[in-house]
Amino acid sequence: MILKFLASLKLTLVILAALGVAVLTAYLSETPTTWALAGPLAAFAVNLAAAVVTNPVFRHQTALLVFHLALIAIILLITVGRLTYLKGQLELAEGEVFDGQLTQEERGPWHLRQLDALHFSNEGFSIDYAKGVRRGVTRNQISWTAPGGEIQRVVIGDQTPFILSGYRFYTSHNKGFAPTFIWYPRSGSSPVLGTVHLPAYPLHEHKQAIEWTPPGGKIPLWVMLQFDELILDPAKPSEFRLPTKYQIVVRVGDERRELKQGEAMRLTEGVLVYNGLRSWMGYTVFYDFTLPWLLAACTLAVLSLAWHFCCKFLNKPWDKPT
Amino acid sequence: MTFELELQTLWAALVLYVLAGVLAIVGVALQHKPERMVLVLLLFGLVLHTVSIVMRWDRLGHGPYITMYEILLSNVWSLLAIYVLAYWRIPAIRATAAVVMPILFVMMGWLLMASPYEGHLPVTYHTIWLFIHIGFGKLFLGNVLVAVGISGIILLRKSPYGSVCLVRMPEDSRLDELSFRFMAMGIIFETLMLIVGAIWAQDAWGRYWAWDPLETWSFLTWLCLAFALHVRVTYKVSPQVGALMVIAVFVLAFLTFFGVPFISISPHKGAV
Incomplete structure:
Protein backbone atom coordinates (compact mmCIF):
# COMPACT_ATOMS: atom_id res chain seq x y z
CA MET A 1 0.00 0.00 0.00
CA ILE A 2 2.78 2.44 1.01
CA LEU A 3 4.91 1.31 -1.92
CA LYS A 4 1.99 1.94 -4.30
CA PHE A 5 1.53 5.42 -2.86
CA LEU A 6 5.24 6.13 -3.22
CA ALA A 7 5.14 4.89 -6.82
CA SER A 8 2.08 6.86 -7.90
CA LEU A 9 2.15 9.16 -10.91
CA LYS A 10 0.17 11.72 -8.89
CA LEU A 11 3.02 11.87 -6.39
CA THR A 12 5.41 12.40 -9.32
CA LEU A 13 3.44 15.50 -10.28
CA VAL A 14 3.61 16.83 -6.70
CA ILE A 15 7.37 16.18 -6.64
CA LEU A 16 7.93 17.90 -10.01
CA ALA A 17 6.00 20.93 -8.74
CA ALA A 18 7.96 20.89 -5.45
CA LEU A 19 11.21 20.69 -7.41
CA GLY A 20 10.15 23.72 -9.43
CA VAL A 21 9.41 25.66 -6.23
CA ALA A 22 12.74 24.54 -4.75
CA VAL A 23 14.65 25.69 -7.84
CA LEU A 24 12.93 29.08 -7.69
CA THR A 25 13.67 29.35 -3.95
CA ALA A 26 17.34 28.51 -4.49
CA TYR A 27 17.51 30.92 -7.41
CA LEU A 28 15.93 33.85 -5.58
CA SER A 29 17.70 33.24 -2.28
CA GLU A 30 20.89 35.16 -1.57
CA THR A 31 22.31 32.42 0.64
CA PRO A 32 23.33 28.89 -0.45
CA THR A 33 20.20 26.73 -0.49
CA THR A 34 21.26 23.26 -1.59
CA TRP A 35 18.94 21.88 1.10
CA ALA A 36 15.93 23.24 -0.79
CA LEU A 37 16.68 20.88 -3.67
CA ALA A 38 17.74 17.93 -1.55
CA GLY A 39 14.22 17.13 -0.29
CA PRO A 40 12.41 17.03 -3.66
CA LEU A 41 15.31 15.17 -5.30
CA ALA A 42 15.32 12.52 -2.56
CA ALA A 43 11.55 12.16 -2.87
CA PHE A 44 11.95 11.90 -6.66
CA ALA A 45 14.49 9.07 -6.30
CA VAL A 46 12.15 7.20 -3.95
CA ASN A 47 9.18 7.77 -6.27
CA LEU A 48 11.14 6.50 -9.29
CA ALA A 49 12.50 3.46 -7.44
CA ALA A 50 9.05 2.54 -6.11
CA ALA A 51 7.58 2.90 -9.59
CA VAL A 52 10.23 0.62 -11.08
CA VAL A 53 9.52 -2.02 -8.40
CA THR A 54 5.72 -1.94 -8.47
CA ASN A 55 4.60 -0.79 -11.91
CA PRO A 56 4.15 -3.76 -14.30
CA VAL A 57 4.54 -1.49 -17.33
CA PHE A 58 8.31 -1.58 -16.86
CA ARG A 59 8.37 -5.35 -17.41
CA HIS A 60 7.48 -4.99 -21.08
CA GLN A 61 8.73 -1.46 -21.79
CA THR A 62 12.49 -1.81 -21.49
CA ALA A 63 13.24 1.69 -22.77
CA LEU A 64 11.00 3.24 -20.11
CA LEU A 65 12.67 1.07 -17.45
CA VAL A 66 16.16 2.17 -18.57
CA PHE A 67 15.01 5.81 -18.55
CA HIS A 68 13.76 5.59 -14.97
CA LEU A 69 16.88 3.75 -13.78
CA ALA A 70 19.06 6.38 -15.49
CA LEU A 71 17.11 9.14 -13.68
CA ILE A 72 17.75 7.39 -10.34
CA ALA A 73 21.45 7.10 -11.24
CA ILE A 74 21.57 10.83 -12.09
CA ILE A 75 20.10 11.79 -8.70
CA LEU A 76 22.53 9.51 -6.84
CA LEU A 77 25.50 10.82 -8.82
CA ILE A 78 24.49 14.45 -8.19
CA THR A 79 24.27 13.64 -4.47
CA VAL A 80 27.72 12.01 -4.42
CA GLY A 81 29.07 14.87 -6.53
CA ARG A 82 27.81 17.51 -4.09
CA LEU A 83 29.32 15.61 -1.16
CA THR A 84 32.76 15.25 -2.73
CA TYR A 85 33.25 18.28 -5.01
CA LEU A 86 35.72 21.11 -4.70
CA LYS A 87 35.58 24.50 -6.32
CA GLY A 88 38.18 27.20 -5.73
CA GLN A 89 40.35 29.99 -7.02
CA LEU A 90 44.05 30.66 -6.94
CA GLU A 91 46.61 33.10 -8.31
CA LEU A 92 50.14 32.35 -9.47
CA ALA A 93 52.79 34.85 -10.49
CA GLU A 94 55.04 33.97 -13.41
CA GLY A 95 57.52 31.37 -12.17
CA GLU A 96 55.55 30.69 -9.01
CA VAL A 97 54.76 27.08 -8.06
CA PHE A 98 51.29 26.04 -6.88
CA ASP A 99 51.53 24.66 -3.35
CA GLY A 100 47.92 23.74 -2.67
CA GLN A 101 46.84 27.13 -1.31
CA LEU A 102 43.59 28.57 -2.66
CA THR A 103 42.39 32.15 -2.31
CA GLN A 104 38.76 30.97 -2.23
CA GLU A 105 37.47 27.49 -1.60
CA GLU A 106 34.15 25.66 -1.46
CA ARG A 107 33.91 21.90 -1.03
CA GLY A 108 31.62 19.05 -0.13
CA PRO A 109 31.89 17.52 3.36
CA TRP A 110 33.34 14.26 2.02
CA HIS A 111 35.99 15.83 -0.19
CA LEU A 112 39.43 14.34 0.52
CA ARG A 113 41.64 17.35 -0.12
CA GLN A 114 44.68 16.25 -2.14
CA LEU A 115 45.63 19.66 -3.51
CA ASP A 116 48.69 19.99 -1.26
CA ALA A 117 50.30 17.11 -3.13
CA LEU A 118 49.81 18.77 -6.51
CA HIS A 119 52.44 21.10 -7.91
CA PHE A 120 52.68 22.99 -11.15
CA SER A 121 54.28 26.20 -12.23
CA ASN A 122 52.96 29.18 -14.18
CA GLU A 123 55.45 29.89 -16.95
CA GLY A 124 53.75 33.00 -18.31
CA PHE A 125 50.87 33.77 -20.59
CA SER A 126 49.76 35.79 -23.57
CA ILE A 127 46.28 37.23 -24.16
CA ASP A 128 45.12 38.86 -27.36
CA TYR A 129 42.75 41.81 -27.18
CA ALA A 130 40.54 42.96 -30.03
CA LYS A 131 39.69 46.59 -30.71
CA GLY A 132 37.71 48.04 -27.82
CA VAL A 133 39.75 46.02 -25.25
CA ARG A 134 37.80 42.83 -25.88
CA ARG A 135 39.56 39.81 -24.50
CA GLY A 136 40.56 37.13 -27.00
CA VAL A 137 42.41 33.85 -26.68
CA THR A 138 44.44 33.10 -23.52
CA ARG A 139 47.57 30.94 -23.84
CA ASN A 140 49.16 30.05 -20.54
CA GLN A 141 52.17 27.75 -20.43
CA ILE A 142 52.49 25.67 -17.32
CA SER A 143 54.96 22.99 -16.31
CA TRP A 144 54.89 20.16 -13.83
CA THR A 145 56.95 17.16 -12.90
CA ALA A 146 55.59 13.87 -14.16
CA PRO A 147 55.70 10.76 -11.88
CA GLY A 148 58.83 9.62 -13.76
CA GLY A 149 60.65 12.83 -12.79
CA GLU A 150 60.70 14.51 -16.21
CA ILE A 151 59.45 18.09 -16.60
CA GLN A 152 56.27 18.34 -18.69
CA ARG A 153 54.97 21.50 -20.34
CA VAL A 154 51.52 22.28 -21.69
CA VAL A 155 49.62 25.33 -22.91
CA ILE A 156 46.21 25.81 -21.34
CA GLY A 157 43.61 28.57 -21.51
CA ASP A 158 39.91 29.29 -22.03
CA GLN A 159 38.29 25.93 -22.87
CA THR A 160 41.44 23.87 -22.23
CA PRO A 161 42.05 22.99 -18.58
CA PHE A 162 45.08 21.39 -16.98
CA ILE A 163 43.92 18.17 -15.32
CA LEU A 164 45.95 16.70 -12.48
CA SER A 165 44.66 13.87 -10.25
CA GLY A 166 41.08 14.72 -11.23
CA TYR A 167 41.46 18.44 -10.38
CA ARG A 168 40.70 20.64 -13.37
CA PHE A 169 42.59 23.96 -13.43
CA TYR A 170 41.20 26.65 -15.76
CA THR A 171 42.68 30.05 -16.48
CA SER A 172 40.26 32.77 -15.37
CA HIS A 173 39.73 36.28 -16.74
CA ASN A 174 41.63 37.61 -13.70
CA LYS A 175 45.26 38.47 -14.28
CA GLY A 176 47.51 41.37 -13.52
CA PHE A 177 50.93 42.68 -12.56
CA ALA A 178 53.08 41.30 -9.76
CA PRO A 179 56.06 43.31 -8.43
CA THR A 180 58.51 40.91 -6.78
CA PHE A 181 60.77 41.66 -3.83
CA ILE A 182 63.56 39.83 -2.04
CA TRP A 183 63.05 40.11 1.68
CA TYR A 184 66.07 39.91 4.00
CA PRO A 185 64.68 39.48 7.54
CA ARG A 186 66.54 41.28 10.35
CA SER A 187 66.62 37.96 12.26
CA GLY A 188 69.28 36.78 9.79
CA SER A 189 67.29 33.91 8.37
CA SER A 190 67.48 33.16 4.60
CA PRO A 191 66.16 35.74 2.14
CA VAL A 192 62.73 35.02 0.70
CA LEU A 193 61.14 35.98 -2.63
CA GLY A 194 57.79 37.69 -2.19
CA THR A 195 55.31 38.54 -4.96
CA VAL A 196 52.67 41.22 -4.66
CA HIS A 197 49.56 40.44 -6.72
CA LEU A 198 48.22 43.85 -7.63
CA PRO A 199 44.48 44.15 -8.41
CA ALA A 200 43.41 42.55 -11.71
CA TYR A 201 44.30 44.39 -14.91
CA PRO A 202 42.57 45.86 -16.94
CA LEU A 203 39.57 45.33 -14.63
CA HIS A 204 41.09 47.64 -11.98
CA GLU A 205 43.24 49.68 -14.32
CA HIS A 206 43.31 52.73 -12.07
CA LYS A 207 43.76 50.89 -8.76
CA GLN A 208 47.20 49.35 -9.17
CA ALA A 209 48.06 49.45 -5.47
CA ILE A 210 47.63 47.05 -2.57
CA GLU A 211 48.66 46.48 1.03
CA TRP A 212 51.19 43.66 1.43
CA THR A 213 53.11 42.10 4.29
CA PRO A 214 56.57 40.64 3.49
CA PRO A 215 56.92 36.85 4.06
CA GLY A 216 57.24 36.22 7.82
CA GLY A 217 56.84 39.94 8.58
CA LYS A 218 54.16 41.68 10.61
CA ILE A 219 54.19 45.29 9.44
CA PRO A 220 52.14 45.84 6.28
CA LEU A 221 53.51 47.88 3.37
CA TRP A 222 51.63 49.74 0.71
CA VAL A 223 52.85 48.89 -2.81
CA MET A 224 51.86 50.77 -5.94
CA LEU A 225 52.70 50.36 -9.63
CA GLN A 226 52.72 53.64 -11.59
CA PHE A 227 52.93 53.85 -15.36
CA ASP A 228 51.65 56.19 -18.06
CA GLU A 229 51.89 54.04 -21.17
CA LEU A 230 48.86 52.50 -22.80
CA ILE A 231 49.01 48.72 -22.47
CA LEU A 232 45.70 47.81 -24.10
CA ASP A 233 44.77 50.29 -26.81
CA PRO A 234 40.96 50.52 -27.32
CA ALA A 235 41.55 51.82 -30.85
CA LYS A 236 43.39 48.76 -32.19
CA PRO A 237 44.12 45.10 -31.44
CA SER A 238 46.71 44.64 -28.69
CA GLU A 239 48.21 42.08 -26.35
CA PHE A 240 48.58 41.93 -22.58
CA ARG A 241 52.15 42.83 -21.62
CA LEU A 242 54.16 44.34 -18.81
CA PRO A 243 54.73 48.13 -18.90
CA THR A 244 58.23 49.07 -20.09
CA LYS A 245 58.51 52.36 -18.13
CA TYR A 246 57.08 52.27 -14.65
CA GLN A 247 57.72 53.13 -11.01
CA ILE A 248 57.28 50.99 -7.96
CA VAL A 249 56.23 53.02 -4.94
CA VAL A 250 56.49 51.51 -1.46
CA ARG A 251 55.11 53.29 1.59
CA VAL A 252 55.43 52.34 5.25
CA GLY A 253 53.83 54.77 7.65
CA ASP A 254 55.11 58.21 6.64
CA GLU A 255 58.05 56.88 4.64
CA ARG A 256 57.60 56.74 0.90
CA ARG A 257 60.16 55.36 -1.58
CA GLU A 258 60.27 54.88 -5.32
CA LEU A 259 62.29 51.76 -6.03
CA LYS A 260 64.14 50.74 -9.17
CA GLN A 261 65.22 47.17 -9.85
CA GLY A 262 67.89 46.15 -7.33
CA GLU A 263 67.26 49.10 -4.98
CA ALA A 264 66.75 48.38 -1.30
CA MET A 265 64.61 49.90 1.42
CA ARG A 266 65.51 49.44 5.09
CA LEU A 267 62.56 48.65 7.32
CA THR A 268 62.16 47.83 11.01
CA GLU A 269 61.85 44.09 10.35
CA GLY A 270 64.43 43.75 7.56
CA VAL A 271 65.54 44.93 4.14
CA LEU A 272 63.32 44.93 1.09
CA VAL A 273 64.98 44.73 -2.34
CA TYR A 274 62.92 45.29 -5.45
CA ASN A 275 63.53 42.33 -7.79
CA GLY A 276 61.41 43.07 -10.88
CA LEU A 277 57.96 43.08 -12.37
CA ARG A 278 56.11 39.93 -13.46
CA SER A 279 52.54 39.03 -14.34
CA TRP A 280 50.14 36.89 -12.35
CA MET A 281 47.36 34.65 -13.62
CA GLY A 282 44.15 33.70 -11.83
CA TYR A 283 42.90 30.12 -12.03
CA THR A 284 39.73 28.34 -11.03
CA VAL A 285 39.96 24.76 -9.87
CA PHE A 286 37.14 22.25 -10.04
CA TYR A 287 36.95 18.67 -8.83
CA ASP A 288 34.03 16.31 -9.28
CA PHE A 289 34.87 12.69 -10.01
CA THR A 290 31.26 11.94 -10.97
CA LEU A 291 31.45 14.07 -14.16
CA PRO A 292 31.99 11.25 -16.73
CA TRP A 293 29.46 9.01 -14.96
CA LEU A 294 26.93 11.82 -14.83
CA LEU A 295 27.37 12.45 -18.54
CA ALA A 296 26.94 8.74 -19.25
CA ALA A 297 23.77 8.55 -17.12
CA CYS A 298 22.28 11.67 -18.76
CA THR A 299 23.05 10.33 -22.23
CA LEU A 300 21.51 6.97 -21.34
CA ALA A 301 18.41 8.72 -19.97
CA VAL A 302 17.80 10.82 -23.06
CA LEU A 303 18.55 7.98 -25.48
CA SER A 304 16.21 5.60 -23.67
CA LEU A 305 13.46 8.23 -23.59
CA ALA A 306 13.93 8.80 -27.33
CA TRP A 307 13.83 5.03 -27.86
CA HIS A 308 10.60 4.83 -25.82
CA PHE A 309 8.91 7.56 -27.86
CA CYS A 310 10.16 6.01 -31.12
CA CYS A 311 8.56 2.66 -30.20
CA LYS A 312 5.37 4.50 -29.26
CA PHE A 313 5.11 6.72 -32.35
CA LEU A 314 6.49 4.52 -35.11
CA ASN A 315 3.52 2.16 -34.76
CA LYS A 316 1.14 4.88 -35.94
CA PRO A 317 1.80 7.26 -38.86
CA TRP A 318 2.25 10.97 -38.02
CA ASP A 319 -0.24 12.12 -40.62
CA LYS A 320 -2.96 9.77 -39.39
CA PRO A 321 -2.55 9.11 -35.65
CA THR A 322 -5.53 7.79 -33.73
CA MET B 1 27.23 47.09 -49.94
CA TYR B 117 25.18 45.77 -36.15
CA GLU B 118 27.71 43.21 -34.99
CA GLY B 119 28.48 42.28 -31.40
CA HIS B 120 31.61 40.93 -29.77
CA LEU B 121 32.21 37.17 -30.02
CA PRO B 122 33.35 36.01 -26.56
CA VAL B 123 36.26 33.62 -26.50
CA THR B 124 34.08 31.03 -24.72
CA TYR B 125 32.02 30.73 -27.92
CA HIS B 126 34.87 29.15 -29.89
CA THR B 127 33.67 25.58 -29.40
CA ILE B 128 31.74 22.98 -31.36
CA TRP B 129 29.56 22.36 -28.28
CA LEU B 130 28.02 25.79 -28.71
CA PHE B 131 26.73 24.87 -32.18
CA ILE B 132 25.32 21.57 -30.93
CA HIS B 133 23.76 23.28 -27.88
CA ILE B 134 22.13 25.95 -30.05
CA GLY B 135 20.99 23.36 -32.60
CA PHE B 136 19.16 21.28 -30.00
CA GLY B 137 17.64 24.46 -28.52
CA LYS B 138 16.25 25.42 -31.90
CA LEU B 139 14.86 21.93 -32.50
CA PHE B 140 13.19 22.05 -29.08
CA LEU B 141 11.53 25.40 -29.66
CA GLY B 142 10.52 24.46 -33.22
CA ASN B 143 8.74 21.33 -32.05
CA VAL B 144 6.96 23.19 -29.26
CA LEU B 145 5.90 25.86 -31.78
CA VAL B 146 4.23 23.21 -33.97
CA ALA B 147 2.48 21.89 -30.85
CA VAL B 148 1.35 25.45 -30.07
CA GLY B 149 -0.12 25.77 -33.58
CA ILE B 150 -2.10 22.56 -33.07
CA SER B 151 -3.15 23.64 -29.56
CA GLY B 152 -4.28 26.98 -30.91
CA ILE B 153 -6.59 25.21 -33.34
CA ILE B 154 -8.03 23.05 -30.53
CA LEU B 155 -8.81 26.17 -28.48
CA LEU B 156 -10.01 28.33 -31.39
CA ARG B 157 -12.48 25.62 -32.37
CA LYS B 158 -14.31 26.25 -29.11
CA SER B 159 -15.31 29.71 -30.35
CA PRO B 160 -18.43 30.04 -32.55
CA TYR B 161 -16.44 31.47 -35.48
CA GLY B 162 -13.61 28.97 -35.06
CA SER B 163 -16.00 26.02 -35.01
CA VAL B 164 -17.17 27.05 -38.50
CA CYS B 165 -13.80 27.97 -40.00
CA LEU B 166 -11.94 24.95 -38.64
CA VAL B 167 -14.62 22.34 -39.23
CA ARG B 168 -12.48 20.49 -41.77
CA MET B 169 -9.60 19.98 -39.33
CA PRO B 170 -9.19 16.52 -37.74
CA GLU B 171 -11.06 15.89 -34.48
CA ASP B 172 -9.62 17.24 -31.22
CA SER B 173 -8.38 13.88 -29.94
CA ARG B 174 -6.30 13.38 -33.07
CA LEU B 175 -4.88 16.90 -32.85
CA ASP B 176 -4.16 16.35 -29.16
CA GLU B 177 -2.23 13.18 -29.98
CA LEU B 178 -0.18 15.04 -32.59
CA SER B 179 0.49 17.87 -30.17
CA PHE B 180 1.69 15.32 -27.59
CA ARG B 181 4.10 13.87 -30.14
CA PHE B 182 5.67 17.24 -30.86
CA MET B 183 5.94 17.96 -27.12
CA ALA B 184 7.59 14.55 -26.63
CA MET B 185 10.13 15.44 -29.33
CA GLY B 186 10.51 18.79 -27.59
CA ILE B 187 11.50 17.24 -24.26
CA ILE B 188 14.08 15.03 -25.99
CA PHE B 189 15.69 18.01 -27.68
CA GLU B 190 15.51 20.20 -24.59
CA THR B 191 17.17 17.48 -22.52
CA LEU B 192 19.91 17.20 -25.13
CA MET B 193 20.26 20.99 -25.13
CA LEU B 194 20.74 20.97 -21.34
CA ILE B 195 23.28 18.11 -21.44
CA VAL B 196 25.34 19.69 -24.22
CA GLY B 197 25.03 23.09 -22.53
CA ALA B 198 26.49 21.55 -19.37
CA ILE B 199 29.45 20.17 -21.36
CA TRP B 200 30.02 23.61 -22.87
CA ALA B 201 29.73 25.32 -19.47
CA GLN B 202 32.28 22.93 -17.96
CA ASP B 203 34.75 23.82 -20.70
CA ALA B 204 33.96 27.52 -20.81
CA TRP B 205 33.62 28.43 -17.15
CA GLY B 206 34.97 25.40 -15.29
CA ARG B 207 31.60 24.28 -13.93
CA TYR B 208 28.85 22.27 -15.59
CA TRP B 209 25.99 23.90 -13.77
CA ALA B 210 25.86 27.07 -11.69
CA TRP B 211 22.18 28.05 -11.63
CA ASP B 212 22.82 31.16 -13.70
CA PRO B 213 19.54 32.79 -14.85
CA LEU B 214 19.48 31.07 -18.23
CA GLU B 215 20.34 27.66 -16.76
CA THR B 216 17.70 28.06 -14.05
CA TRP B 217 14.92 29.12 -16.41
CA SER B 218 15.85 26.44 -18.95
CA PHE B 219 15.58 23.83 -16.21
CA LEU B 220 12.25 25.29 -15.07
CA THR B 221 11.03 25.05 -18.67
CA TRP B 222 12.15 21.40 -18.72
CA LEU B 223 10.29 20.76 -15.44
CA CYS B 224 7.18 22.48 -16.81
CA LEU B 225 7.36 20.36 -19.98
CA ALA B 226 7.87 17.16 -17.98
CA PHE B 227 4.94 18.18 -15.74
CA ALA B 228 2.67 18.79 -18.76
CA LEU B 229 3.54 15.41 -20.31
CA HIS B 230 3.01 13.65 -16.97
CA VAL B 231 -0.35 15.33 -16.37
CA ARG B 232 -1.49 14.10 -19.76
CA VAL B 233 -0.51 10.51 -18.90
CA THR B 234 -1.83 10.62 -15.32
CA TYR B 235 -5.20 12.32 -15.67
CA LYS B 236 -6.15 11.81 -19.35
CA VAL B 237 -6.96 15.50 -19.53
CA SER B 238 -9.21 16.99 -22.20
CA PRO B 239 -7.58 18.30 -25.41
CA GLN B 240 -8.39 21.86 -24.28
CA VAL B 241 -6.53 21.46 -20.98
CA GLY B 242 -3.66 19.78 -22.83
CA ALA B 243 -3.60 22.70 -25.28
CA LEU B 244 -3.42 25.24 -22.46
CA MET B 245 -0.48 23.39 -20.92
CA VAL B 246 1.33 23.38 -24.28
CA ILE B 247 0.87 27.14 -24.54
CA ALA B 248 2.12 27.61 -20.95
CA VAL B 249 5.28 25.65 -21.79
CA PHE B 250 5.81 27.70 -24.94
CA VAL B 251 5.39 31.01 -23.11
CA LEU B 252 7.94 29.92 -20.48
CA ALA B 253 10.34 28.67 -23.18
CA PHE B 254 9.91 31.88 -25.18
CA LEU B 255 10.68 34.05 -22.15
CA THR B 256 13.69 31.87 -21.35
CA PHE B 257 15.05 32.06 -24.89
CA PHE B 258 14.41 35.71 -25.65
CA GLY B 259 13.95 37.40 -22.29
CA VAL B 260 16.36 36.00 -19.72
CA PRO B 261 19.61 36.32 -21.72
CA PHE B 262 19.02 40.03 -22.13
CA ILE B 263 18.18 40.96 -18.56
CA SER B 264 20.97 38.83 -17.12
CA ILE B 265 24.49 40.06 -16.32
CA SER B 266 25.90 36.53 -16.10
CA PRO B 267 28.34 35.26 -18.73
CA HIS B 268 25.83 32.77 -20.11
CA LYS B 269 23.82 35.06 -22.32
CA GLY B 270 22.67 35.16 -25.88
CA ALA B 271 23.72 31.67 -26.76
CA VAL B 272 20.39 30.30 -27.93
Missing part, protein backbone atom coordinates in the same frame (compact mmCIF):
# COMPACT_ATOMS: atom_id res chain seq x y z
CA THR B 2 27.31 43.49 -48.64
CA PHE B 3 25.62 44.62 -45.43
CA GLU B 4 22.88 46.42 -47.39
CA LEU B 5 22.38 43.46 -49.69
CA GLU B 6 22.18 41.17 -46.67
CA LEU B 7 19.43 43.34 -45.14
CA GLN B 8 17.56 43.68 -48.44
CA THR B 9 17.60 39.89 -48.89
CA LEU B 10 16.25 39.48 -45.38
CA TRP B 11 13.48 42.02 -45.95
CA ALA B 12 12.50 40.21 -49.17
CA ALA B 13 12.30 36.97 -47.16
CA LEU B 14 10.16 38.66 -44.51
CA VAL B 15 7.79 40.00 -47.17
CA LEU B 16 7.33 36.48 -48.52
CA TYR B 17 6.69 35.15 -44.99
CA VAL B 18 4.10 37.87 -44.37
CA LEU B 19 2.37 37.10 -47.68
CA ALA B 20 2.32 33.40 -46.80
CA GLY B 21 0.95 34.12 -43.33
CA VAL B 22 -1.76 36.48 -44.55
CA LEU B 23 -2.77 33.98 -47.22
CA ALA B 24 -2.93 31.19 -44.62
CA ILE B 25 -5.11 33.28 -42.27
CA VAL B 26 -7.44 34.39 -45.08
CA GLY B 27 -7.61 30.78 -46.29
CA VAL B 28 -8.77 29.59 -42.87
CA ALA B 29 -11.21 32.49 -42.48
CA LEU B 30 -12.75 31.91 -45.90
CA GLN B 31 -12.43 28.14 -45.69
CA HIS B 32 -10.25 28.05 -48.81
CA LYS B 33 -7.14 25.94 -49.15
CA PRO B 34 -4.28 28.01 -50.57
CA GLU B 35 -1.89 25.51 -49.01
CA ARG B 36 0.37 24.92 -52.00
CA MET B 37 0.86 28.66 -52.48
CA VAL B 38 1.57 29.13 -48.76
CA LEU B 39 4.18 26.37 -48.88
CA VAL B 40 5.84 27.81 -51.99
CA LEU B 41 6.00 31.32 -50.47
CA LEU B 42 7.44 29.97 -47.21
CA LEU B 43 10.04 27.91 -49.08
CA PHE B 44 11.14 30.88 -51.20
CA GLY B 45 11.25 33.00 -48.04
CA LEU B 46 13.43 30.40 -46.35
CA VAL B 47 15.83 30.32 -49.30
CA LEU B 48 16.26 34.12 -49.21
CA HIS B 49 16.53 34.07 -45.41
CA THR B 50 19.25 31.39 -45.64
CA VAL B 51 21.15 33.50 -48.19
CA SER B 52 20.95 36.51 -45.85
CA ILE B 53 22.28 34.46 -42.90
CA VAL B 54 25.10 32.98 -45.01
CA MET B 55 26.10 36.50 -46.17
CA ARG B 56 26.21 37.76 -42.59
CA TRP B 57 28.13 34.70 -41.38
CA ASP B 58 30.67 35.16 -44.17
CA ARG B 59 31.02 38.89 -43.47
CA LEU B 60 31.45 38.62 -39.69
CA GLY B 61 33.19 35.26 -39.51
CA HIS B 62 30.81 33.84 -36.91
CA GLY B 63 27.28 32.50 -36.77
CA PRO B 64 24.15 34.44 -35.80
CA TYR B 65 24.18 33.89 -32.03
CA ILE B 66 25.62 36.98 -30.36
CA THR B 67 23.23 39.94 -30.49
CA MET B 68 19.45 40.01 -30.07
CA TYR B 69 19.18 40.72 -33.81
CA GLU B 70 21.20 37.61 -34.65
CA ILE B 71 19.32 35.44 -32.18
CA LEU B 72 15.98 36.53 -33.62
CA LEU B 73 17.34 36.19 -37.16
CA SER B 74 18.43 32.60 -36.61
CA ASN B 75 15.41 31.61 -34.53
CA VAL B 76 12.86 32.93 -37.02
CA TRP B 77 14.74 30.88 -39.62
CA SER B 78 14.90 27.68 -37.55
CA LEU B 79 11.31 27.94 -36.32
CA LEU B 80 10.08 28.42 -39.87
CA ALA B 81 12.27 25.61 -41.22
CA ILE B 82 10.85 23.18 -38.66
CA TYR B 83 7.32 24.44 -39.17
CA VAL B 84 7.59 24.20 -42.98
CA LEU B 85 8.79 20.59 -42.61
CA ALA B 86 5.76 19.77 -40.44
CA TYR B 87 3.46 21.73 -42.79
CA TRP B 88 4.75 19.78 -45.78
CA ARG B 89 4.77 16.30 -44.19
CA ILE B 90 1.49 16.50 -42.21
CA PRO B 91 -1.20 18.05 -44.45
CA ALA B 92 -3.84 17.62 -41.73
CA ILE B 93 -2.30 20.41 -39.63
CA ARG B 94 -1.86 23.03 -42.36
CA ALA B 95 -4.52 25.32 -40.91
CA THR B 96 -2.18 25.79 -37.91
CA ALA B 97 -0.33 28.34 -40.07
CA ALA B 98 -3.07 30.78 -39.05
CA VAL B 99 -1.86 30.40 -35.44
CA VAL B 100 1.88 29.95 -35.97
CA MET B 101 2.48 32.76 -38.45
CA PRO B 102 1.15 35.58 -36.20
CA ILE B 103 3.56 34.40 -33.47
CA LEU B 104 6.37 34.56 -36.01
CA PHE B 105 5.16 37.98 -37.20
CA VAL B 106 5.79 39.29 -33.67
CA MET B 107 9.33 37.90 -33.81
CA MET B 108 9.85 39.36 -37.29
CA GLY B 109 8.68 42.79 -36.09
CA TRP B 110 11.07 42.55 -33.15
CA LEU B 111 13.84 41.52 -35.56
CA LEU B 112 13.22 44.60 -37.71
CA MET B 113 13.45 46.84 -34.65
CA ALA B 114 16.65 45.24 -33.33
CA SER B 115 20.03 46.77 -34.21
CA PRO B 116 21.63 44.72 -37.00
